[in-house]
Amino acid sequence: MDIQTKKDSTHLESDDDSTFDAVLPLKESGALVKVLQQFQRSGIGLTHIESRPSRRVEGEYEFLISGRGKDSKGTREIIKNLGGDLVRVSGSRIESNTGEAAAESSEPFDGSVTAFRFPRTIQDLDQFANRVLDYISDLPPDHPGFSDAAYRARRKEMTNIATNYKHGQSIPRIEYTEKEVQTWGTVFRNLKKIFPTHACEEYNRVFPLLEEQCGFREDNIPQLEDVSQFLQKRTGWRLRPVAGFHAPREFLAGLAFRVFHATQFIRHWSKPLYTPEPDVCHELIGHVPMLADPKLAQFSQDIGLASLGAPDDWVEKLTTCWFYTMEFGVCRQEGQVKAYGAGLLSSFGELQYCLSDKPEMREFEPEKTGVQPYRNTEYQPIYYVAESFEDAKSKLQKFCDQIPRPFVAKYNPYTLEVEMLDNKDKILNHAAKLKDDFEILREAVSRLCA
Ligand SMILES: [Fe+2]
Known part of the structure; x- marks a missing residue:
């Protein structure tokens, strides 16, 4: 069976709930308890609460809260009744209830003019370690490794590594088992045969360096730490072990810091050419060579920077652009179409399919590409072609100029x-x-x- 990645929906799943940030003036002791009860009764979950000196009344305190719920109208009502200011709903900065501009927020989450919350330093990414949609150790019943207790324990081990990891630490080394190395070997051997004809020039330029310097071999699964060191020297990118699958906004935020959240586990040995989610083969064989190229390194970071503080609909468009470029992008080089997307470069079946005459090729145009639905479990019917990486970068920059944010x-x-x-x-x-x-x-x- 051919490998068939889940189109990284695991990196980039969306959420229908609306999210919000609000500022509440809480004067009496015990007021916070009443507020929490009110949200709980309304089925609105609070994801963040912090107290800070009031920006409006000296000597008083206020609370900055963030939450998530299906009833945004109900949320507005509660906050209004509490005399608070709703400063954002689903990523869109809004006027406060009192008609004033959104209140300034506190360090370290935001800047000087908005209440948007996002990481400002690379260390802030540590806070994402446990904020995942699904842990890699939680397997659905139809997963090839679901009934294999040893495999599940292995993924749990790697979840724990990622959960405890902090920026600046060395990424713990994994002693991969013989079965795991064989699985890697099958993927590596098959793909390496077709890279010269199917992968873009940039990929084929970097791949031998990874073989020389990072142990990219059929009989060896490279260590994230070694690969991360290699990337840091080439383009300033670094890898970070991931405990699970982040929501789009958090995944994209990592890109802004040239940090790529990468899994360490490998697909189940029973199906070496299939994985329902991104595994170490996808990260190292698919993503790493492209992050080692200066142009694509910058392109990837540009998407991440554009996502910071962007409204949810823009995060969705940027996620889709990421999907059709760095995951499943193709480019034109010397009159021929070649692959540069990680989902293609780590999939023996789709890499061949995407360059056949079966799929439709369209020019990469962020306005259109960013709203094109994509498939999670099958090969794409449409791929977007970058005429050059400079051209794609320039188009993306113009597109991102339209993002409504004041910085x-x-x-x-x-x-x-x-x-x-x-x-x-x-x-x-x-x-x-x-x-x-x-x-x-x-x-x-x-x-x-x-
Ligand atoms: Fe990916």
Whole structure:
């Protein structure tokens, strides 16, 4: 049976519930308990509560709450009755109940002008470790490894590693069993045969380096730590073990920091060419070579940066663009279509299918691509072709200009933080850095021409 990935819906599942952030003024002691009871009675779950000094009345406190529920009208009513301000519903910044602009929020989640909450430093990603939709150790009954107790225990082991992992630590090494290595070997051997004809130039340029430096071999499953070190040297990307499958917003947020959440487990040995979810073969053979290419490394990070503080409908569009590019993208090189998406490059069957005359090829246009539904369990009927990676990047940037948010997110590679260019001083400061870079460029050109 051919490998057939689940189109990373596991990375990127969506949620129909609306989410919200609100600020509540709580003056009396015990008021929080009453508030919690009211939300509980209405079936609205609170996902975050924090107290902070009031921004409106000196000496008083207020609570910033975040929650999730199906009845957004009910949520509005409760918050209004409590005298609070609803500052966001489902990713859209809104005017508060009192007609004022949304209140500023506190560190470390947001910037100086919005109440949007998202990670600002690479360490903040530690908070996502347990915030997953499904743990990798929870297998559905139709999973090939469901009845295999040893396999389930193995995935539990890797869930625990990821749960305890903190940024800056070395990723624990896995001693893969013979069966696991054989499974990897089957995938590796089959795919390697067709990479020269089916994968893009960038992939074929990086792959030998991974063989030389990271132990990419038929008889060896590379360690995430070694691969992460390799990526850091090449493009500043790093891998982080993942305990489960994140919601789209959290998965994309990692990309903003050049952090790729990667699984360590391997598919079940009984079906080496099939996996219902992204496994270590998909991450290492599919994603890693492309994250090691400077152009695609930047393209991937751009999607992540664009997602920070974006409304939910935009997160969905960005997720879909990610799906049709970095997961299932094809490009044109010297008149031929080649694969660069990880879902294709880690799937022996779909890699051949996508370059056949069966699927439809359309030009990558983020406005259209970003709203094209995709399949989770079958090969795609449509693939989107990038004329060049520069062209795809430029189109994506123009598309992202339309995201309604009052700042531009920029990654600082020295401090590993996301900065928000949202006022004149920050913009001037950024311009000064660009001027320094331009001076270096000018001098380099003048020396070259001397
Ligand atoms: Fe993927």
